[in-house]
Amino acid sequence: MSLLNDTLALYKALFQAHPLLLPLVSGILGLFIGSFLNVIALRIPKKESFVYPPSHCVHCHHRLGALDLIPVFSYVLLGGKCRYCKAPISRIYPFGEFVTAIFFAITSGVIGLKPELLVGLFLVAILSAITLTDVKYMLIPDKIMIFAVAVGLILRLFIHGLPLWNYGVAALVGGGLLYGIAWASEFFMKKEGMGGGDIKLFAFLGLMLGIKLTLLTIFAASLFGLIGGLILLKSSGQTRDAHIPFGPFIALGAICCYLWGDACIRAYIDLLIAI
Ligand SMILES: [Zn+2]
Numbered sequence: 576m577s578l579l580n581d582t583l584a585l586y587k588a589l590f591q592a593h594p595l596l597l598p599l600v601s602g603i604l605g606l607f608i609g610s611f612l613n614v615i616a617l618r619i620p621k622k623e624s625f626v627y628p629p630s631h632c633v634h635c636h637h638r639l640g641a642l643d644l645i646p647v648f649s650y651v652l653l654g655g656k657c658r659y660c661k662a663p664i665s666r667i668y669p670f671g672e673f674v675t676a677i678f679f680a681i682t683s684g685v686i687g688l689k690p691e692l693l694v695g696l697f698l699v700a701i702l703s704a705i706t707l708t709d710v711k712y713m714l715i716p717d718k719i720m721i722f723a724v725a726v727g728l729i730l731r732l733f734i735h736g737l738p739l740w741n742y743g744v745a746a747l748v749g750g751g752l753l754y755g756i757a758w759a760s761e762f763f764m765k766k767e768g769m770g771g772g773d774i775k776l777f778a779f780l781g782l783m784l785g786i787k788l789t790l791l792t793i794f795a796a797s798l799f800g801l802i803g804g805l806i807l808l809k810s811s812g813q814t815r816d817a818h819i820p821f822g823p824f825i826a827l828g829a830i831c832c833y834l835w836g837d838a839c840i841r842a843y844i845d846l847l848i849a850i
Pocket residue numbers: 632633634635636637657658659660661662
């Protein structure tokens with residue numbers, strides 16, 4: 576036990592002496608987690624196993640070797656083309672790896688080496704996965720969200736900065752609010768507004784963020800969605816009916832609120848007091 580404590584203390588001292596080391600290590604970890612998430616995100620909606628068959632080119636079905644599977648670098652080195660049949664590789668693969676790595680690095684830089692970092696990295700991983708499925712299939716898979724809620728619940732039982740009830744209420748409020756919106760859009764507009772995945776996503780965010788930051792996430796996600804949607808529509812010249820996935824904006828809003836939400840609320844209150 577004392578050996579474990581000594582080792583932990585040693586790592587802590589090392590990461591404290593070199594402030595950029597933790598984000599760097601987390602970023603590299605993020606590259607590989609991102610690569611794994613690509614497989615999960617692209618296979619689960621198609622109901623394929625994510626262990627079998629092993630990674631292969633979707634065009635020529637050639638099995639990929641270790642050199643083809645280095646996150647981001649393989650894509651760049653191969654010029655975005657399959658080594659065997661020269662068919663273009665979807666940009667979503669390096670995108671998933673890069674985004675996961677960047678947010679792993681930022682999250683560890685903001686939180687530092689403490690138990691909450693585990694929660695932060697799990698949050699980033701799940702949000703990356705649903706961003707990938709939503710961009711590729713316009714879908715937030717139920718399977719991923721059930722897993723996320725279950726693991727999130729266990730993590731929060733052991734690691735919590737707020738009282739436990741706060742996360743519990745946030746999960747119920749977040750899920751309930753989205754359920755209400757889904758019900759209302761179905762009832763009044765006679766169309767399916769939201770799937771079960773979205774409802775579970777907000778229950779999960781409640782567990783991770785607590786009441787205050789979950790409510791702030793709904794605001795931030797709507798704002799990002801509005802700005803992003805306008806930019807996308809303008810650049811693609813499409814009509815208003817074009818379908819834009821909302822998942823990536825919820826993901827971005829949630830991670831920003833998780834990392835900087837408290838600071839933003841404090842700055843806003845200070846501003847109100849000052850004027
Ligand atoms: Zn190929």
